[in-house]
Amino acid sequence: MPERLYFLVNPISGNGRAGEVAEEAIRRLRGRGYASDQEAALQVTEFGKIGEQSRAACLRYDRIVAVGGDGTVRDVASGILQAGLGRKLGIIPLGHGNDLSRALGIAQRVRPGDGQMERLLAILLGDRLRRVDVWSVNGVHFCNYLGVGFDARVVRDFARWRGVWRGRLLRSNVLSELTYVLCGVRNLRYRLQRPLRLELPGGGGPSITVPAGARTLLLTNLPFYAAGARVSRQAAPDDGRLELTVFRRLAPFLLLLLTRWWPGLPWGGAAQRQITGCEVYGLTSPDVHADGEDLSGPLAGARTLRVARAGQVEVLVP
Incomplete structure (x- = not known):
C-alpha cells in the first residue's frame, strides 16, 4: 500500500x-x-x-x-x-x-x-531521504537559523506590517522585498545595548562575548540565509552543529545579503565558528527570530536563550 x-x-x-x-x-x-x-x-x-x-x-x-x-x-x-x-x-x-x-x-x-x-x-x-536537525531555543523549534539583533528587529517590523490590513498588499513579491528594505532602513541605527555572553555546552571552550554595539548574532544550520545569501560553506543541516557568526559592523552583514545575487562577493569582517549549542546571557529585549519568523511574542521577557538540538526529521529530497 x-x-x-x-x-x-x-x-x-x-x-x-x-x-x-x-x-x-x-x-x-x-x-x-x-x-x-x-x-x-x-x-x-x-x-x-x-x-x-x-x-x-x-x-x-x-x-x-x-x-x-x-x-x-x-x-x-x-x-x-x-x-x-x-x-x-x-x-x-x-x-x-x-x-x-x-x-x-x-x-x-x-x-x-x-x-x-x-x-x-x-x-x-x-x-530518497535526508535527515535534518531540528533545534530549540527556549522550547521553540527551528530548522534553518536563529538571529539576534538587527535582522530580528527587521523581521519583527515586517511581521507587524504583514499583520495589519496593509499587509495584504505584501502578497506581491516585489512589494515584500521593498518592505523588507524599508524596515531595514528604519533600523539602520540598531545596535545591541549590552554585551551578550555565550556559554558553550560540555566544555566546548571558553565563553564568547558579543560586545555592546554589535549588530547581529546568527546561528545557522544551513549554508544559506535570508533567501539564498551564502552565509557558510561549512554548515550542514544534519551534523549536529550550528555556525555562529557575529557581525560587529553593519557593512559585512549587508554584503552577505548581496550574495543572494552575487554568490562570489566577499563579505569578510565577521567572526565565525561552529558550536553544538549555547546559552546566551544578557538579552535586554526579545529581538530574536527563527527561520524568518518573529519570536518577540513567544520569548517576551526572556533574558537568557538556551539553544540545543531537539532531534531530527527525515525530509523527502531529490
Whole structure:
C-alpha cells in the first residue's frame, strides 16, 4: 500500500495561491490512484496551530507535506518531531526565503502552473531521504537559523506590517522585498545595548562575548540565509552543529545579503565558528527570530536563550 500524504497549506504563501498549488498536487495524485482523502488530502493551516495540525496529521498519514515558506516548514517539522512516529516531511516551497528547500536541492520557489509539479511529486512519492536537525531555543523549534539583533528587529517590523490590513498588499513579491528594505532602513541605527555572553555546552571552550554595539548574532544550520545569501560553506543541516557568526559592523552583514545575487562577493569582517549549542546571557529585549519568523511574542521577557538540538526529521529530497 502506498504511503499516505497530507498537505498542510499556508493560505497566504505563494502570493495567496498556495491553495491552487496544493489542489493541483491532489488532482495529479488522484490520477495516480490516490483515490480518496484517506490516501491524499489537504488542510489549510491556522495561524499559531500548524504544529498541532501537523501532530494530528501524523496519526493518520505517513508523509506530511508543508506547502508554504520556511516558517510553515519549521512548524510542520516541529509537529512531526513532537509526534515521535517517524513520519516523513515533504516540502513544496512557496515562501520568500525557502532556504531549507534550496539547501536540500528541492526547489527555490514554486508558482502555480510553472511546470515544477511533476518533479515535486516525484520527490514526494520517492524514497530518497535526508535527515535534518531540528533545534530549540527556549522550547521553540527551528530548522534553518536563529538571529539576534538587527535582522530580528527587521523581521519583527515586517511581521507587524504583514499583520495589519496593509499587509495584504505584501502578497506581491516585489512589494515584500521593498518592505523588507524599508524596515531595514528604519533600523539602520540598531545596535545591541549590552554585551551578550555565550556559554558553550560540555566544555566546548571558553565563553564568547558579543560586545555592546554589535549588530547581529546568527546561528545557522544551513549554508544559506535570508533567501539564498551564502552565509557558510561549512554548515550542514544534519551534523549536529550550528555556525555562529557575529557581525560587529553593519557593512559585512549587508554584503552577505548581496550574495543572494552575487554568490562570489566577499563579505569578510565577521567572526565565525561552529558550536553544538549555547546559552546566551544578557538579552535586554526579545529581538530574536527563527527561520524568518518573529519570536518577540513567544520569548517576551526572556533574558537568557538556551539553544540545543531537539532531534531530527527525515525530509523527502531529490
